[in-house]
Amino acid sequence: MLQIDNPEQYNFRPKWLLVQICTIYLHMSAADRGGQFAAAIAADKRSYRPEMFAEASMILRQLGLMPELQIQLLEGLAAQVAQAAVQEEAEEEVLGDVPDDFLDPIQYTLMRDPVKLPSSGTVMDRATIMRHLLTDPRDPINRDRLTPEMLQPDVELKARIDAWLREQRGSSGGAGGAAPMES
Numbered sequence: 001m002l003q004i005d006n007p008e009q010y011n012f013r014p015k016w017l018l019v020q021i022c023t024i025y026l027h028m029s030a031a032d033r034g035g036q037f038a039a040a041i042a043a044d045k046r047s048y049r050p051e052m053f054a055e056a057s058m059i060l061r062q063l064g065l066m067p068e069l070q071i072q073l074l075e076g077l078a079a080q081v082a083q084a085a086v087q088e089e090a091e092e093e094v095l096g097d098v099p100d101d102f103l104d105p106i107q108y109t110l111m112r113d114p115v116k117l118p119s120s121g122t123v124m125d126r127a128t129i130m131r132h133l134l135t136d137p138r139d140p141i142n143r144d145r146l147t148p149e150m151l152q153p154d155v156e157l158k159a160r161i162d163a164w165l166r167e168q169r170g171s172s173g174g175a176g177g178a179a180p181m182e183s
Contacts, residue, residue, distance in 0.1 A: 018056060022060065053078030096168070114161065118151075133146065
């Protein structure tokens with residue numbers, strides 16, 4: 001665990017930061033009627049750990065940083081995220097081996113919204129490249145300037161992926177209860 005001797009010197013306020021992050025999560029969750037936020041948290045393999053909500057709840061309670069009702073709502077979100085993670089695992093099991101041309105070249109996960117990067121011609125999942133563009137406004141392949149507006153949807157590949165998904169789900173009897181992808 002990172003220890004800083006004098007966090008105030010660096011304007012680092014971890015308690016305030018925890019409350020702010022949890023408040024944002026609660027607001028996002030409240031606005032999400034379809035469960036997409038919980039599914040997105042579960043799918044974020046870089047940042048999500050199942051224990052993180054329990055740890056946050058424990059700290060919030062011990063230090064009295066948030067009202068109990070808000071902590072309970074956060075724990076409800078944690079349960080939704082855990083359920084989404086189980087559904088995602090079931091979906092992965094149903095799908096089996098994904099064809100290589102359907103995999104994002106950076107994350108090596110099934111592309112849900114394939115887009116073409118105009119200067120390199122690389123096709124990758126919109127979520128992956130958008131996450132990259134948050135910290136670096138360049139094409140990760142050739143380092144040319146890149147903005148979200150420059151991304152070109154790969155409609156033909158998306159149609160092939162959607163058809164393959166329907167076929168996989170149909171041959172498994174619809175196991176996993178996975179919903180079709182949005183266009």
